[in-house]
Amino acid sequence: MQHAQGRISALLRAVMLVTDESDPGAVLRQLVTCARDLTGAAWAAVVPSDEPARPDEMIRAGLEGVDAGRLGRIAHGLHALQGLFEDRDTVRVDDAVRHLPGAPPVSALLGSVIRTRSGDVAHLYLADKHRPGHSPGPFTTEDEELVQVLASAAGNAMDHAALLERTRLREAWRHAHTQLTTAILGGADCDRALQVIAEQALRIAEADAALVSLPDQSPDRLVVRAAAGLGSADLLDRTPSVDATSLTGRAYATGRPQISDDGSGPRVLGPELPIATSLGPAMAVPLTDRDTPVGTLSVARARTRGRFGDTEVELLASFAVQAALTRRLAAHRADEEQLRLLRDRDRIGADLHDRTIHDLYAIGLDLHSIAGRLDADGQQAVLDVADRIDEVIQDVTGTVFRLRIGPDR
Structure with a gap:
């Protein structure tokens, strides 16, 4: 009885620690630590559900000092185990060696789905339950129930963190709208308005480079009229083609937002720009005036940084609509x-x-x-x-x- 009460108290403390985090990454890091402590596992890890995890993407506890090659094999093996879940939220495997060929010997595994409102986002795995005075053994039904509760709490915490992040982003973009409007009402000309657009997009998207491109005299070329951040001096006056060789040109040609997760696809301005090799995740949205593209707004992050999310693409597209209207207002003011x-x-x-x-x-x-x-x-x-x-x-x-x-x- 006392043991059961002690585990319930430990579970409550773990749930409080996990749900107290306001960042999805912090939630998962707290989860692996708490789950390992709660079950007595030798190590714990979280891998993404959508694709095989690279060692640097695997959030882990208890695998310190393991070389990158073994971490890679563990990540690959854990991802392969996702097929065991089918319609279940948890899985216990008592003889895990045959499921992880080439990995360090593992006697037992306990896995649980981390599910949010958007679906399965990751899987939590625990390996080799510690037993004082004995070699590592299998996990128990009680361990499975505790981990399932903890994983569910983590999913709820990630939903809450995502909601907070979306709220923060919307407020930040709303502030960017205000800054842009203030600049125009303060008498900024068209060139200054375009520069404000680039600077606000750079700051709010937490990007490393941002640029505004408008049609050139040639109908199949754009010209970068404003740039901010990394390589802004080199970006100015560049002329990306209106085709599929660059995200900027593709966004203008199609009139739809374009996104690249890791820089392996079309880059912001195409492959000919030296700075392109240092830029990775990127997104480009059309500046649309009366349903007609009149330019593009593009942002990019360094290759080592995370990709842009759907909410960021949505908000950048919304900002681009106001930016296009602001550009038209500045042009009308110049005409007046x-x-x-x-x-x-x-x-x-x-x-x-x-x-x-x-x-x-x-x-x-x-x-x-x-x-x-x-x-x-x-x-x-x-x-x-x-x-x-x-x-x-x-x-x-x-x-x-x-x-x-x-x-x-």
């Missing part, structure tokens, strides 16, 4: 400023023509009238002044003409 300048030129020209030139002509006529009443020397001096006024009239007339046609025509 140009129109205001043209109107000012017309007004100045009209004022010069209606008032200044009229006055100058009147002064010139008065001087000619005065010159007729002077001696020869005085008459010549006055006429010289009148000639200078004629030159001023010609200069003003030329200036008015240039103001009205604009400086770029």
Whole structure:
């Protein structure tokens, strides 16, 4: 009775430790430690459900000092065991050596599914139950029940952590929207608006490089108009093709978000850029204005960092829609400023023509009238002044003409 109460107390403490974490990775790390301590296993490990785990992806406890080759064989063997689960949440294997060929001898294994609302995300495995005074032996039904409860708690904790992360991301992107809107309302021109878009995307996506690309003069090319982060100086003015050779071009051509998990597929700008070899996970989304792509927003992380999740792709796409609207607003503001300048030129020209030139002509006529009443020397001096006024009239007339046609025509 006392032993049972002690194990229940230990389980409650383990559940509290696991559910107290707010990061999915931290939940799994706490899970392997607590599960190992709770069952007395020699080691514990968590491997992903969707694909064979690399040794560096396997979260483990009790395998310190094991070389990478053996870790790789263990990870591969544990992943192969997932077929034993079928419709069960837990599996006990008393003779595990035949299920893990080439791995260090294992007498027994206990496995449990870690399930979240999105489905099976990982499997927890425990190996070689420690028995004081005896060699390692099989796990018990009680161990199986305790581990199943702990794995279920871990799944719930991961759901909660994912919800917190989505909330944090949405708030961060909302802040980015505010920053972008503030920049535009503060008078930022189109180029500055594009730079703000790149900088906010870099920060909120926790990326290492971000860039905004717009159509070039050629219909099958884009040009990088703004860049932030790693290699931003090299990224500016690059011209990715509008085809499948780059995520940026593919997003623009298809009008749909594009994602690469590890950099082995099409890179952000294609393979020709030297910095491309150091960038790994990436995503690119179209800047869409009235359902028409008008550019792309792309972000990438270093090859050693984790991939982008579905929520991040969704939020980047949402941010890109506002970025496209902001770009249009900045362009309209620039057009309005140009129109205001043209109107000012017309007004100045009209004022010069209606008032200044009229006055100058009147002064010139008065001087000619005065010159007729002077001696020869005085008459010549006055006429010289009148000639200078004629030159001023010609200069003003030329200036008015240039103001009205604009400086770029």
